[in-house]
Amino acid sequence: MSATLDIVPLQDWINTNGKPLMIAGPCSAETEEQVWETVTQIAKEGYAHVIRAGVWKPRTRPGSFEGMGEAALPWLQAVKKETGLPVAVEVATPEHIELALKYGVDILWIGARTTVNPFNVQEIADALKGVDVPVLVKNPVNPDVALWIGAFERLQNAGLKKLAAIHRGFSNMQETKYRNSPMWQIALELKRQVPNLPLIGDPSHMAGKRAYLAELTQRFLDLDYDGLIIETHRDPDKAWSDASQQLTPAALGEMLRQLQVREPDSADTLYHSHMDELRAKIDNIDRELLEVLAARMAIVEKMGEYKRDNSVTIFQIDRWKQVHASRAEMAKKLGLYSDLVEDLYRLIHEASIRKQTEVMNSVSQA
Numbered sequence: 001m002s003a004t005l006d007i008v009p010l011q012d013w014i015n016t017n018g019k020p021l022m023i024a025g026p027c028s029a030e031t032e033e034q035v036w037e038t039v040t041q042i043a044k045e046g047y048a049h050v051i052r053a054g055v056w057k058p059r060t061r062p063g064s065f066e067g068m069g070e071a072a073l074p075w076l077q078a079v080k081k082e083t084g085l086p087v088a089v090e091v092a093t094p095e096h097i098e099l100a101l102k103y104g105v106d107i108l109w110i111g112a113r114t115t116v117n118p119f120n121v122q123e124i125a126d127a128l129k130g131v132d133v134p135v136l137v138k139n140p141v142n143p144d145v146a147l148w149i150g151a152f153e154r155l156q157n158a159g160l161k162k163l164a165a166i167h168r169g170f171s172n173m174q175e176t177k178y179r180n181s182p183m184w185q186i187a188l189e190l191k192r193q194v195p196n197l198p199l200i201g202d203p204s205h206m207a208g209k210r211a212y213l214a215e216l217t218q219r220f221l222d223l224d225y226d227g228l229i230i231e232t233h234r235d236p237d238k239a240w241s242d243a244s245q246q247l248t249p250a251a252l253g254e255m256l257r258q259l260q261v262r263e264p265d266s267a268d269t270l271y272h273s274h275m276d277e278l279r280a281k282i283d284n285i286d287r288e289l290l291e292v293l294a295a296r297m298a299i300v301e302k303m304g305e306y307k308r309d310n311s312v313t314i315f316q317i318d319r320w321k322q323v324h325a326s327r328a329e330m331a332k333k334l335g336l337y338s339d340l341v342e343d344l345y346r347l348i349h350e351a352s353i354r355k356q357t358e359v360m361n362s363v364s365q366a
């Protein structure tokens with residue numbers, strides 16, 4: 001599947017001089033002074049193209065700081081005037097949109113907990129009809145590419161063309177290294193289905209801890225993301241929200257300087273001729289791989305016919321356990337990722353069962 005969206009390229013609405021878009025700012029706008037100090041330090045560092053700050057905060061449980069609301073918007077207006085940097089805030093309701101636009105907010109984003117709900121997204125889209133403002137959409141908390149794309153389609157139907165996606169990771173049940181699981185394949189699938197949609201990485205919410213910010217940011221850059229949104233606070237440990245994932249504007253500058261920014265392609269012809277050779281090899285290997293898979297499937301089909309004609313069940317647990325275990329052993333010896341081979345055989349087994357079910361439901365030729 002793929003979706004066609006009419007998107008204004010990122011560089012046409014924000015000039016980053018060809019560099020990845022960098023959105024930085026505190027998790028929440030807490031006080032006028034905190035916003036002022038944090039943003040002046042960011043501006044001094046010189047890496048940010050946009051300032052972010054949470055004004056309305058969706059919190060997991062009631063009772064924690066839920067944002068300063070409208071009172072914080074003039075503070076953002078003031079730092080925008082002082083630094084010349086555009087400002088971005090999260091919106092979740094038509095009222096938020098009305099207020100944000102009233103105070104000259106330049107970029108809006110829709111949070112992960114809002115993207116999950118098509119009713120909310122539709123309300124936001126309706127409120128934005130006729131407004132030419134860039135809107136960034138965070139991935140829904142559950143790993144559902146179609147739901148994420150659906151949010152863009154709703155905004156597009158309302159006439160919005162300055163759109164971008166933010167990958168902040170996905171909620172998980174158990175304790176994991178990162179607060180939100182990256183599930184890179186979901187974001188890459190979004191990019192495959194909507195290639196012209198800019199993709200921005202959010203290492204702060206993905207990591208949940210400042211110690212992991214650098215490695216995640218490097219991953220985003222290596223996967224050729226178009227930008228980053230990172231939380232930074234003048235005094236991170238005293239932040240009113242997300243204290244453990246923020247770092248000072250100077251520390252963020254230091255982190256960014258340590259990163260390797262690689263190019264999406266090379267101008268070197270030697271590089272291209274080597275790559276072409278290697279890609280031709282991969283093309284051949286993939287053809288062989290698929291031919292082997294087709295040969296396996298033909299045997300599976302034959303087995304289905306014998307099972308049908310002898311009234312034997314499709315699923316053969318003992319044989320399957322044996323296949324599973326022996327392939328895992330082979331994978332280990334070959335130095336292959338064990339989860340790759342496990343996933344592969346799960347898919348192969350599913351396909352075998354599907355094929356044999358088709359055979360069972362067909363009439364015997366005998």
Ligand SMILES: O=C(O)C(=O)C[C@]1(C(=O)O)C=C[C@@H](O)C=C1
Pocket residue numbers: 300303304314315316317319320323348349352353
């Ligand atoms: O060995 C069988 O009975 C098969 O049908 C083949 C196969 C497989 O794909 O390897 C498929 C289904 C069974 O559950 C076990 C194994």
